[in-house]
Amino acid sequence: MTERVRRWGIAVAGTVTLVSVGLLAAEPALFAGAAIPLAYVLFGAFARVPAADLDAERTVAAATPTPGDPVEVSLTVENTGDRSLTDVRVIDGIPSELRVVEGSPRDCGSLRPGDSLTVEYAVRSKRGTYAFDDTAVRIRPLAATEVATTTVEPDGDTALTCANVVSEVPLADATLPRAGTLPTDSGGSGLEFHATRDYQPGDPVSRIDWRRFAKTNELTTVEYREEQAVRTVLVVDARPPTRVTPEPGYPTGAELSAYAAERLLDALSRSSVVASLTAVGLAEEDLVGGLDPDGLAWVDPDGGAQSPQANRLFDGVQSAAARDSAAADATGGNATAGVAADGSGVVSDDGQVQDPYLRRLLARLPPTAQVVVFSPALDEWPVELATSLRARSYPTTVVSPDVTGGEQLGQSVAALERQLRLESLELVGATLIDWNLVDPIDIAMRASLAELFSR
Amino acid sequence: MTHTDRPTATSTALVVLATLATATVLVRAIGVSMPATLGGVGAVLLAVAVWTAGWDRYRAVGTALSSLLALPVGIGLVAATIGTVIVLAGVLFPVPSLSQLPATVIALSARAMVVVGAVAAVFGATVAVGNVLDRATAKRAAASSFKTTLLPLVLGLVLVAGAVLDYLQSSRDVPGVGAVVGDVLRAVTTVLFEPPSVRPRLTAFLVLAAVALIVTRRALGALPLSEIATGTPAERAIESVRRALFWGSVLVSLGIPIGILSDFVVPTRQLRNSLSPALFDLLTSLTTAPGPRAVLWWTIVVGVATLLVVTLLRRLVQSSADRIGATLAPFAAGTTVVVGTTVVADPVLSALIDWVADTLPGEFGPRFRELSGAVVEFYGPLALVMTAIGVVLLVATLATTALWLTLLTKYLDDRTAGVGIASAALFQTAAFAGVVGVSTTVLFGSLIAAVLVWDVGEFGTTLGREIGGGSGARRTELVHATGMLAVGGVGATAALAIESDSVGAISVSGGTVVLGLVAVLAGLLALLVALR
Numbered sequence A: 001m002t003e004r005v006r007r008w009g010i011a012v013a014g015t016v017t018l019v020s021v022g023l024l025a026a027e028p029a030l031f032a033g034a035a036i037p038l039a040y041v042l043f044g045a046f047a048r049v050p051a052a053d054l055d056a057e058r059t060v061a062a063a064t065p066t067p068g069d070p071v072e073v074s075l076t077v078e079n080t081g082d083r084s085l086t087d088v089r090v091i092d093g094i095p096s097e098l099r100v101v102e103g104s105p106r107d108c109g110s111l112r113p114g115d116s117l118t119v120e121y122a123v124r125s126k127r128g129t130y131a132f133d134d135t136a137v138r139i140r141p142l143a144a145t146e147v148a149t150t151t152v153e154p155d156g157d158t159a160l161t162c163a164n165v166v167s168e169v170p171l172a173d174a175t176l177p178r179a180g181t182l183p184t185d186s187g188g189s190g191l192e193f194h195a196t197r198d199y200q201p202g203d204p205v206s207r208i209d210w211r212r213f214a215k216t217n218e219l220t221t222v223e224y225r226e227e228q229a230v231r232t233v234l235v236v237d238a239r240p241p242t243r244v245t246p247e248p249g250y251p252t253g254a255e256l257s258a259y260a261a262e263r264l265l266d267a268l269s270r271s272s273v274v275a276s277l278t279a280v281g282l283a284e285e286d287l288v289g290g291l292d293p294d295g296l297a298w299v300d301p302d303g304g305a306q307s308p309q310a311n312r313l314f315d316g317v318q319s320a321a322a323r324d325s326a327a328a329d330a331t332g333g334n335a336t337a338g339v340a341a342d343g344s345g346v347v348s349d350d351g352q353v354q355d356p357y358l359r360r361l362l363a364r365l366p367p368t369a370q371v372v373v374f375s376p377a378l379d380e381w382p383v384e385l386a387t388s389l390r391a392r393s394y395p396t397t398v399v400s401p402d403v404t405g406g407e408q409l410g411q412s413v414a415a416l417e418r419q420l421r422l423e424s425l426e427l428v429g430a431t432l433i434d435w436n437l438v439d440p441i442d443i444a445m446r447a448s449l450a451e452l453f454s455r
Numbered sequence B: 001m002t003h004t005d006r007p008t009a010t011s012t013a014l015v016v017l018a019t020l021a022t023a024t025v026l027v028r029a030i031g032v033s034m035p036a037t038l039g040g041v042g043a044v045l046l047a048v049a050v051w052t053a054g055w056d057r058y059r060a061v062g063t064a065l066s067s068l069l070a071l072p073v074g075i076g077l078v079a080a081t082i083g084t085v086i087v088l089a090g091v092l093f094p095v096p097s098l099s100q101l102p103a104t105v106i107a108l109s110a111r112a113m114v115v116v117g118a119v120a121a122v123f124g125a126t127v128a129v130g131n132v133l134d135r136a137t138a139k140r141a142a143a144s145s146f147k148t149t150l151l152p153l154v155l156g157l158v159l160v161a162g163a164v165l166d167y168l169q170s171s172r173d174v175p176g177v178g179a180v181v182g183d184v185l186r187a188v189t190t191v192l193f194e195p196p197s198v199r200p201r202l203t204a205f206l207v208l209a210a211v212a213l214i215v216t217r218r219a220l221g222a223l224p225l226s227e228i229a230t231g232t233p234a235e236r237a238i239e240s241v242r243r244a245l246f247w248g249s250v251l252v253s254l255g256i257p258i259g260i261l262s263d264f265v266v267p268t269r270q271l272r273n274s275l276s277p278a279l280f281d282l283l284t285s286l287t288t289a290p291g292p293r294a295v296l297w298w299t300i301v302v303g304v305a306t307l308l309v310v311t312l313l314r315r316l317v318q319s320s321a322d323r324i325g326a327t328l329a330p331f332a333a334g335t336t337v338v339v340g341t342t343v344v345a346d347p348v349l350s351a352l353i354d355w356v357a358d359t360l361p362g363e364f365g366p367r368f369r370e371l372s373g374a375v376v377e378f379y380g381p382l383a384l385v386m387t388a389i390g391v392v393l394l395v396a397t398l399a400t401t402a403l404w405l406t407l408l409t410k411y412l413d414d415r416t417a418g419v420g421i422a423s424a425a426l427f428q429t430a431a432f433a434g435v436v437g438v439s440t441t442v443l444f445g446s447l448i449a450a451v452l453v454w455d456v457g458e459f460g461t462t463l464g465r466e467i468g469g470g471s472g473a474r475r476t477e478l479v480h481a482t483g484m485l486a487v488g489g490v491g492a493t494a495a496l497a498i499e500s501d502s503v504g505a506i507s508v509s510g511g512t513v514v515l516g517l518v519a520v521l522a523g524l525l526a527l528l529v530a531l532r
Helices: A009-024 A028-033 A035-046 A210-216 A253-270 A308-331 A356-364 A381-391 A409-427 A441-453 B009-030 B033-053 B059-092 B098-128 B135-171 B177-192 B202-222 B232-265 B268-274 B277-288 B290-318 B321-359 B364-379 B381-408 B417-436 B440-466 B471-507 B511-531
Strands: A002-004 A054-060 A070-079 A085-093 A099-103 A106-111 A116-124 A128-131 A133-140 A146-152 A159-162 A181-198 A220-229 A231-237 A275-280 A297-299 A369-374 A396-401 A431-435
Touching (some): A009 B440, A070 A085, A085 B471, A106 A116, A106 B471, A253 A275, A381 A409, B009 B033, B009 B440, B009 B471, B033 B059, B033 B098, B059 B135, B059 B321, B135 B364, B202 B290, B440 B471
Parallel strands (some): A231 A275, A369 A396
Antiparallel strands (some): A002 A146, A099 A116
């Protein structure tokens, strides 16, 4: 697309002024001087964009980055034609979801035949695959009175893929002594010896201690440590207050929670633990196929994080977060915008559960389950949830990504409030894993798994 | 202002350098450095004032700075215009013969226009740094400058008017202002507060009573009584009091026409007869007693004061400190200017008169000193200096307002306002310098500079918006600037060729040559239209 730019109005006016004043004042120098602006006007009028032949190549540095990591991108545009281009402006087509965190995807240069121009920048990666658009190129002649805007399709990398699940097992040293079971302190049938007691009629013959009967002629029954098959329920807190980021372009608290849950789900499925997954706070339109009738997004995935149900739920969290951050961008909100919401009214004074999410969640939980809550703890909701769970004797673990790390005053306040909430979480008896975003997620995961199975 | 419209550093530097160099060379060729320097400083300060007026984050501080800068800006602008004319008059006058007068006046005006153009160019170039001039900032700067002007100008005019009235009072046999005002006041207070107790004075009394009732009702409504009072009985009581006040005021207002009738239409005797004498006396003593009237008056005063305070407090609570500061800052600056003027009025005035008297040529100097002495004696130094400061501030206000209006007309684009002003002003400066007769080299050089300032500035602004000043931007800009300089060189060569060939042709005084030139001009214009 080529268009003319009218940028010599002032020179035209200057020409006319000089000619007029030169004639009026009978000044030959002024009259002759009109040739100078006129020269510019004529030069501009005859200037045309030269025929250009450009090649581009893009390189994305990291093949499979972790969400939140900066990924360096390098784009090289080469003038393969035989004419010099005095003014070439290049803008790389970054996926609109990704945010540039370093450098600029735009540059310009004067390219002789064979010369090339390299644009280097870094984007903050997000979960998923994002395709780059073609590179926009704008060429002007020397007088800049015409602009040609085209696109160039770069060779090389055309997409940034941010994989959630790494292929190697990250939790090698997390010992899982009883996969999928929870040892209890009561005697019964099982594998591990617990106690002996007097025989009672009806006890299984196989559990009678025959050696002892042979020695003492008394019937005793051996009890083993009773084992319950438990379900691990992963609760992702994706309510609107959690959809804030520590800095622009970084994944939101909800996305980080979902990411941690995905990693843990993967590890659990490798260890054959029966796990359920639920996300709280999604809207009907966020999830493909909609929510369950009780307003929760609940899946019992077969096959861990790779299962289609689990993926659908994680995608739902991501689309909710994207929808919310788009709205926040429009209103100029930042990380502290949604933090102020407090959890007052979640539980009323007489202990009645008020919050609909909380009520539905408690109703849906199986009677024997251990619960892992993933929440950035930006309001009182996770504390109320953990309190309610502990009151119903659910073993509870809270994994909390810290999105309050920032220099601003509001972020400092939010960080202090979050710290207080984490303390109250520990006070109600929940196991707490505070995930500092500077550390890799595997450290937090390792800690949470160890906590989960050391009971 | 959006930051994406910020021009690149290289182009800004080129624009500023080219403008400053060209303006300096042209002004030096004219030979008025002192007023031009003052004007240049004023232009830079004006740019700074526009910039600070546009601060969004520290609006109060920005507005205060912008307001305080109005005075030096005004001084600079006055120096660049009136100062230049005075200095040039000292150099060019007196003329040896009357026949040279028109030429000298033209030369003087042209040189003054060169200085004005140079000052405008400096302003444009300064404002192009960071692209701070747009409609919003110009409007804010004009507003703060206007508010700053108000107090000194009004005070100065009041002082001058007071001096004139004093003179009228002393020289002719007319009553002074004080006497007239006193008479009016006395008449009003008599009617309102202490009427003679010979007959009932219902009208003024009822008006006072009605206003007092209305004001009390409004004040009760404005005060946060219902918020403070807890419980329904208290609220109900307040409501009933307000209702009673409303009906009371309605009744009293209905009585006013009767009062007018009894006061001004019915004669005293007839009134006394129609009423019984006892009732007449009672009415007379009630409506003319100063006590009740004073109570009513003070009720009105307290009620209005309460209303004002409540309104002010509501406003203050609803707006931020920065906003209040931004509203008050210009007036504070105006007060500062007034205080400063009061302190330094005497020495400044005598120094100014001495400078003008010494600068003016020939016998104008002593005559000016004589005349100004009489004027100073008549008005007093404070009134004169205060008015002069007010006028100087007014000049700054007019300049900023003119800027804003120009931007409103969209002849200047917000994006390239600075370089547009710089370039147009340089064109004007060069044209007038050409009229005065600077050397051809300087003239052609300034014309190239004038076009280049626009070209490089506009190019840099577009580049800044599209790319944002990356590493490759500087090279591209330098390539562009060099290329365009070469085009200017070609133009200058052509101009030199035309000039050397055409000197003879143009100096011939004949209709045919002029006609031919007009035809050439028309042809050029037609060419341009065709090219577009």
